[in-house]
Amino acid sequence: MQPIGIFDSGIGGLTVFRAIAEVLPQYDYVYLGDNSRAPYGNRSFNTIHQYTWECVQWLFKQDCPLVILACNTASAKALRTIQQKDMQGLEPAKRVLGVIRPTAEVIGEYSTTKEIGVLGTTGTVQSQSYLLEIQKFFPDLKVYQQACPLWVPLVESGEYEKPGSDYFIQEYLDQIMAQSEHIDTLLLACxxxxLLQDKIKAHLPANINVVTQGDIVAKSLANYLQRHPELEQNLSQQGSRRFFTTTDDTKDFDHHASRFFSAPVTSSYVSVTEFSCK
Incomplete structure (x- = not known):
């Protein structure tokens, strides 16, 4: 078994995993959610890098030759160091990919006014990663950012479906839309x-595009595997899916995952004490 590993700080990466599994259902997958240490968004660079690299190494130990960081904060603050430093000396066939570059490559195609807003965690926004990456592909695009530090806790706690979450959703949307009256596209960069998409759209004018990353990342991964047959041919293809979480409350994780995949999900608990960060 050589599955594709998918990592996120919590349950958010399931939105990407679901899209990937729909586009590429034939491959085997291992999903790891670091729920016990979520959210990552307000943590320091060093902590995010340490946690992310620990989880990547654990997925390597599960025989995953390819790991997708389905987490914008990890992609923004840890991916470059992992690729350029931590991976040195490891098996050269192993790969770690993120979600920011695939999104930056296409986001400009969604906007008519050439002004977009990026909604992300504090860590993602502070890293300036989206500003730098989007500039490479769409230098004429104006990009505005807004950190939404309370949105991930709302999702992880399950409070996002309750009426009380509307206040915090409206607050951040008001702040991003106040930056320019010409914004016609909002990227959900987390x-x-x-999971908040329906409520986000309900608080916005109908002409505002709300862009999520799942389909973008899935299509990009399919293209990547086509361009790298030396990696693709080594991936096992039995259509299996295994789920792991670092919280001992696996029932809560299973509840969320089952809703994503419209089928019962049974996850396994993995303690962070099993991780090793070299």
Whole structure:
């Protein structure tokens, strides 16, 4: 078995996993949610890097030759160091990919006014990663950012479906839309945020595009595997899906995952004490 590993700080990465599994159902997958240490968004660079690299190493030990960081904060603050430093000396066939670059490559195609807003965690916004990446592909695009530090806790706690969450959703939307009257596209630059999508749209004018990353990342991964047959041919293809979480409350994780995949999900608990960060 050589499955594709998918990592997120919590349940948000399931939005990406679901899209990937729909586009590429034939492959085997291992999903790891670091729920016990979520959210990552307000943590320091060093802590985010340490946690992310620990989880990547654990997925490597599960025989995953390819790991997808289905987490914008990890992609923004840990991916470059992992690729350029931590991976040195490891098996050269192993790969770690993120979600920011695939999104930056296409986001400009969604906007008519050439002005977009990026909604993300504090860590993602402070990293300036989206500003830098989007500039490479769409230099004429104006990009505004807004940190939404309370949205991930709302999702992880299950409070996002309750009426009380509307206040915090409206607050951040008002702040991003106040930055320019010409914004016509909002990127949900956190894989947790699609769970808030219906409420986000309800608080916005109908002409505002709300873009999520799942389909974008799934299509990009399919293209990547086509361009790298040396990696693709080593991936096992039995259509299996295994789920792991670092919280001992696996029933809560299973509840969320089952809703994503419209089928019962039974996850396994993995303690962070099993991780090793070299």
């Amino acid at each position: 894989t947790h945020y699609p």
